[in-house]
Amino acid sequence: MAVGKKDIECPPYAEGTPLSDEDIKSGKVTYVEDHPDIRYSWTAGQAISRFLNGLKEGKILGVKCNKCGRIMVPPRMFCELCFKPIDDWVELKDTGTVQTFSISYIDPDARPLPEPIIVAVIAIDGASPNMGIMHILDEVKPEDVYIGMKVKAVWKSEEEREGAITDIKYWKPLEG
Amino acid sequence: MVAVVGVGYSGFDANTPDLSWKEIMYEAALRAYTDAGINPRRDVDSFVTCAEDIYEGFAIFDEFVPDQLGAVVKPTCTVCADFLYGIATAYMQIRSGLADIVAVEAHSKASDIQTFGNVVKFAMDPIWLRNVGNAHPYYLAALEMFQYMGERCLSEEDVARVVVKNKNNALLNASAPYAANVTLDDVMASPKLFDPMKKMEIAPLADGCVVFVLASEEVAKELTDTPVWVKGVGWWSETYGYDTASFSAMYAYKAAKMAYKMAGITNPVKEVDFAEVDDRFAFKEMQHIEALQLAGKFEVARLMAEGYFDRDGALPVNVSGGNLGVGNLLEATGGQKALEVVLQLRGEAGKRQLSDVKVGVAQAWRYLPANSGAVAVFGV
Numbered sequence: 001m002a003v004g005k006k007d008i009e010c011p012p013y014a015e016g017t018p019l020s021d022e023d024i025k026s027g028k029v030t031y032v033e034d035h036p037d038i039r040y041s042w043t044a045g046q047a048i049s050r051f052l053n054g055l056k057e058g059k060i061l062g063v064k065c066n067k068c069g070r071i072m073v074p075p076r077m078f079c080e081l082c083f084k085p086i087d088d089w090v091e092l093k094d095t096g097t098v099q100t101f102s103i104s105y106i107d108p109d110a111r112p113l114p115e116p117i118i119v120a121v122i123a124i125d126g127a128s129p130n131m132g133i134m135h136i137l138d139e140v141k142p143e144d145v146y147i148g149m150k151v152k153a154v155w156k157s158e159e160e161r162e163g164a165i166t167d168i169k170y171w172k173p174l175e176g
Numbered sequence: 177m178v179a180v181v182g183v184g185y186s187g188f189d190a191n192t193p194d195l196s197w198k199e200i201m202y203e204a205a206l207r208a209y210t211d212a213g214i215n216p217r218r219d220v221d222s223f224v225t226c227a228e229d230i231y232e233g234f235a236i237f238d239e240f241v242p243d244q245l246g247a248v249v250k251p252t253c254t255v256c257a258d259f260l261y262g263i264a265t266a267y268m269q270i271r272s273g274l275a276d277i278v279a280v281e282a283h284s285k286a287s288d289i290q291t292f293g294n295v296v297k298f299a300m301d302p303i304w305l306r307n308v309g310n311a312h313p314y315y316l317a318a319l320e321m322f323q324y325m326g327e328r329c330l331s332e333e334d335v336a337r338v339v340v341k342n343k344n345n346a347l348l349n350a351s352a353p354y355a356a357n358v359t360l361d362d363v364m365a366s367p368k369l370f371d372p373m374k375k376m377e378i379a380p381l382a383d384g385c386v387v388f389v390l391a392s393e394e395v396a397k398e399l400t401d402t403p404v405w406v407k408g409v410g411w412w413s414e415t416y417g418y419d420t421a422s423f424s425a426m427y428a429y430k431a432a433k434m435a436y437k438m439a440g441i442t443n444p445v446k447e448v449d450f451a452e453v454d455d456r457f458a459f460k461e462m463q464h465i466e467a468l469q470l471a472g473k474f475e476v477a478r479l480m481a482e483g484y485f486d487r488d489g490a491l492p493v494n495v496s497g498g499n500l501g502v503g504n505l506l507e508a509t510g511g512q513k514a515l516e517v518v519l520q521l522r523g524e525a526g527k528r529q530l531s532d533v534k535v536g537v538a539q540a541w542r543y544l545p546a547n548s549g550a551v552a553v554f555g556v
């Protein structure tokens with residue numbers, strides 16, 4: 001099932017009374033602008049720290065619950081279905097299957113992207129069903145992507161990797 | 177009737193570099209379910225979490241809570257308020273017959289917030305309050321404090337005594353990271369960061385999580401021989417405007433009135449054995465003692481100086497160490513207070529155990545710059 005590029009207009013157009021940037025700058029609309037500086041540094045914790053350290057080494061790590069038998073990725077310290085601690089850590093393959101995808105044409109500000117971004121949920125080989133990583137696909141034309149496509153991670157070089165999900169640059173088709 | 181049949185917590189710590197907020201939630205939840213002797217996947221009908229997106233750094237934070245609580249594919253909702261509002265929500269769910277067993281959770285991972293001052297500022301009206309000057313918004317508490325001191329004829333020593341009491345109380349609480357054997361001279365020598373407010377009068381941030389399991393009377397009696405009853409709950413809001421509020425903790429007065437009425441308490445001074453009140457700024461404890469009708473308007477300072485609110489006093493307040501000893505736990509603040517009340521009523525408070533206590537009150541404010549809060553009355 002291939003989905004090709006659609007002939008669409010971005011952003012979606014709606015009838016109305018348009019306001020230009022100039023109208024706002026010139027004070028035609030009464031408004032107050034604020035740009036709060038709010039920052040966080042989330043502690044990754046036991047499970048995700050190990051996962052991120054694994055990415056730095058070019059490995060995708062998962063965990064196993066012996067009660068329900070699931071192999072879970074991203075890892076967690078407890079099985080959310082059995083509500084008990086996980087039993088084992090397992091190294092998973094850096095290959096998987098496209099479970100769903102979207103060819104996305106506009107950025108968060110609704111501006112057209114120079115090239116569409118293909119976002120996909122990838123079911124990781126060796127993990128249980130519905131266990132996957134959301135990431136992006138590349139080295140493939142949008143019209144050639146399909147659900148069920150086998151893909152492989154394309155990693156940053158060892159020196160570039162920093163222990164982040166972006167240590168995987170993108171996923172590409174396993175064949176051809 | 178609704179009972180507390182299980183309590184669990186993790187922390188409380190100044191920082192938690194080894195655990196994520198998910199992991200501290202899991203720890204507290206697991207302890208609470210074990211304490212209650214239940215399996216959350218099978219037994220809990222409804223889960224209530226208390227969280228504020230801006231403290232978490234996530235939008236729609238309620239999406240992130242089920243896994244750690246055993247709540248996946250179960251009824252779950254988040255109350256954007258303190259833990260005690262969660263207790264009130266659970267109380268209503270049980271009393272209305274919607275649920276027999278409800279889990280309530282709140283946590284603080286304040287150490288994840290890099291710019292706490294700006295997070296507090298974010299709660300101020302952006303049009304005419306937020307960007308007036310660039311002082312750290314703790315000055316908001318100092319404004320209220322100075323007015324309150326004037327209206328109640330309080331000296332700086334009167335307010336400082338709250339810090340001495342609570343930080344020393346905290347020495348008997350292993351989960352109070354800011355415990356210290358400070359003297360009145362130490363507190364008086366603390367620098368004034370927001371004149372007249374001293375640095376030591378401000379509760380520093382802390383991490384932790386509290387989970388309660390509440391049950392209907394029938395189920396509670398099956399689960400435990402020692403239920404702690406939720407005798408009353410109350411909550412109240414004044415107005416959001418910092419320039420229009422009464423600065424008299426009306427929220428605590430009205431919320432307590434609501435909770436006392438439900439609990440059948442007509443004379444709080446006589447009928448309440450001890451209280452855990454919000455002391456995230458030292459003067460707030462005095463204001464809240466007054467609002468909870470645990471002392472007369474002009475008596476709080478004198479009674480405080482006489483030791484009336486000490487651990488061995490007639491009406492102990494913040495025997496846990498309060499926020500000044502345990503830390504500012506954000507939306508888990510009321511959780512730590514309710515936890516202390518339950519542990520005391522169960523006789524499980526260790527070396528700080530009060531003797532012969534039957535009724536305790538927990539109170540929490542929604543913090544700067546709010547004029548809202550909740551109260552819960554617990555009893556055995």
Ligand SMILES: [Zn+2]
Binds near residue numbers: 067068
């Ligand atoms: Zn499992």
